[in-house]
Amino acid sequence: MGRIALVGRLVAGNLRRRPVEAMLLLLAIVAATATLTIGLILSGVTSRPYLRTRAATAGPDVVASVSPTFGGPTGPGSSSTAGQSSPGGPATPRPPDVALLTALEHAPGVTGHGGPYPLTWATMRAHGLAVAAEVEGRDQVAAQVDRPRLTAGSWLRPGEVVVERAFAQALGVAPGDSITLNGRPFTVAGIAVTAAFSPYPQICAEGCFIDTSAIPGNDPGLVWATEAAAKSLASSGEPVNYYLSLKLANPASADAFANVRDSTSNPAAPFLVSWQHISSADGKVVTNEQRILIVGSWLLGLLAVASVAVLVGGRMADQTRRVGLIKAVGGTPGLIAVVLLTEYLVLALIAAVAGLVTGRLVAPLLTNLGSGLLGAASAPSLTVSRVLLVIAVALLVAVLATLVPAVRAARTSTVRALADAARPPKRRSWLIATSARLPVPLLLGLRVAARRPRRGVLTTVSVAITISGIVAVLCAHAVFDRGFGVTTVSGLPDPRTSRLSEVMLVLTIMLSTLAAVNAVFITWATALDARHSSALTRALGATSEQVTASLSVAQVIPVLVGALLGIPGGIELFRAVKNGANMAYPPAWWLVLLVLGTLVVAAVLTAITARIGTRRRPVAEVLQAELA
């Protein structure tokens, strides 16, 4: 018992002596565990929101639709094939064959249906924006299957419309607002979600039912109106379609059901889509976000390890002396290892718990995705196995980063440890020889950097990780800008890209902050380490500006190497993570600006830190402290 008490007292004493460093270590690990937690929570959220919406709205297993046929072999197809109208002016459309649709109500395996409901297209104007809207004619919500669920307001009455939630959010409409459809005024009665369509702007992901070349924009949203209103909005250019929701005895067989009956050879035949397809379109958003978060948490985790290594390394001289003291009074190497590791493990445990809590609180904000679907991830998603995983990772981080110093400290001879003979600086003859040719700040800076090469490597790694993350984000933005995949031509913000951009921005800020903290701490440690040689160089005639500049140089060189490594690193990272999206490279001048910006920030940060660290005191005062 006594030994445990002794270890406890030693650990508590050390933590109390250096509270700031302990806090920094804590924050570094919390950052990593929080993002890891978020990533893990999100991984369990794959298609849950869709499933929840499906349950809440009694979503259909299969959606079937018929469209009017035109003179030529136009017919159902996605918006990308729209434009196959026969040459020589629009032909007269033949109305859709509703009988073919209703025949499905009695197909084997079908246990219920809803509709058929009329669908048409109109130009909607709301809040000064002109967008395309798919209008579904629906007088009442009640049905056997497919019941849109109101999230605000009430269902429509004649002269009113209900807007799909994601669409409403993008437009910024709320119940009570006025909109126009094809110039006719309507009032927004409510906001609702449905599982029969993918939410805005994914409506056409699984194929749009109507040729939309005449309507502005490629990303229409869903709006419900009365049947009469929907039919009246139809025009000769945009005649009415019909769709039917089906419920199957075996929902899992929806895909098979749709494939068997889907026929592209007869343009008049119904077009079928299973609920799994609708779900997957939405799932793509989740997957992307989840990927970004998991990659982000890996990057942050690596940065955290680098931070921990720096923080621990910075305490090495202090630790060595403590080890010497413990040994001198009879402590065994085993006791020493236990004390050192306990200290860091305690911190890691506290950090893991804090990270879990933070992640749990922040995750719901980020999982409120594709707002067309109901709800967010809630508590049950933080399972015991996930909690244990996060704690294990945090402990591993602490153990890895402290194992080497602990072993080395335990092995140092007592006398050397007491004499505070921390690792002697390394000597690199070629570097000393080359630095002699350079101007004074570079001469001193290179030599300072060469004394502790491992610290330089840590800086390079930190910066490379951060820049990789930022470059990957820039690649993603380049993809967005080029309109591959996810854009909204109508000028409305695509909720998916804006969400992804939000997430990436948060990650970029976290990465940059952690990297900046790392840089400050490394500079501080270097300044402290170089106290003696800085004082001596000043006594030999270097000005304090030259000394400060040299400390900056010692940092800026590894930062430059890291930034240059981060560019190809980020590109490869994006390539590995992009999940099938097209590859795009950010413009060269963005990258140049990024590298220059990083250098400037690094130089400024380190100059300020070095300035504070060395302070413009008269040399004799410094000498008194260092060279007496």
Place this chain on the structure above:
Amino acid sequence: MRQEIVLAMLAKEPSHGYELRARLGQALGPLGDDMNAGQIYVTLARLEKAGLVTCERSAGLADRPDRKVYELTAAGQQRVAGWLAEVSWPRPDLAEFHLKLVAAAAGKLADPLAIVDAQRRELLRRLSEAQRAAIAEPAASTAGLLLEGIVLRLQADLRWLEACERNWTGRKESKQ
């Protein structure tokens, strides 16, 4: 110069007077000049009379002291052995100076501090000379060792003088 020194110098082999002088001079280095050459011959004569050395005239030379060849007798050898085994150390002479200060203060003859000061200055000058001579000697020379001894003694004496100064200053202040 103590007789035993001359005796010991003869222990190696019988030598002429002038050889003895040369050997002594070499051992003393720069201090050899301070040695009185005549003293050696006087000492040799006394030793002969005491029966500790024998003297032979070199054949065919005039009766000059430096041409005589001296040799240790058995008694002389015994004396040398006894001297080598002795461990008495040269006597310090601090009492004289100490009493000088006390007398000056008691009889109000002079300011003790001034005396100390003057002595200090003198010792510093001698220390300076000794140190310079020590530097001029090549490294690890035997004579250099002698000079080192002088320097260290002077240092010790100077330290004592500083203590005297502190002590007598305190006495003066407490009287006032």
Place this chain on the structure above:
Amino acid sequence: MTDTTLLRASGVCKRYGSGDGLVRAVDGVDLEVAPGETLSIMGPSGCGKSTLLHILGGLDRPSDGQVWLAGNRLDKMGERGLARLRRDAVGFVFQAFHLMDELTAIENVELPALLAGHSPRAARRRATELLDQTGLADRAKFLPTALSGGQRQRVAIARALANEPLVVLADEPTGNLDSEATLDVLRLFDSLHQTGQTLIIVTHNSRIAATADRLISMRDGVFVDQTRLTGGSTGSLGALAGLEG
């Protein structure tokens, strides 16, 4: 100020703290040093001699008083000017040597020349010259850890001479050395003196102090005594050794 004064101090004071905690490290010191002179300042620890030396060498600023070095006012110089001074006009030798552990002897010696902007070749040439002068030519590529205390201090002295300073200031230069090494260093100082280098040595060791041309005793921040040491003494060394005259 006459032409024959290289370094001059007038009414120099250095105070630390205030009120009850006020310490007068240096309390009004006047000094004139001629070029080529070797001066030693002797005193017990805490008498302010190191502080005074730091002020004379531009490593610290006086609270009061003026200091001139070759006509330049030190107490009025800015930090940059003082740095230049330390580089070009003053060579400092510390008690603890203070060589850079990761540089060889010759790299340590050439450092001030590199700081002054000389080409690496010129700096290396000067360093080789100096190591020859100090008798360490065969140790040029050795690291400080491979050198004895006396050799290290000689490297430090060579470093102090790198930029041909007007004056070399030594703070307890033999404090960490045994008597053999002390003699080596004193020999070096002597040869510097022969070449006309101005030297100011601060020490509490009388034998070091005694090698100077002039010895100043310091106590409690003020000069209390001055002795001229060159010019013979009234006794002979033989008497000191026990040889009757």
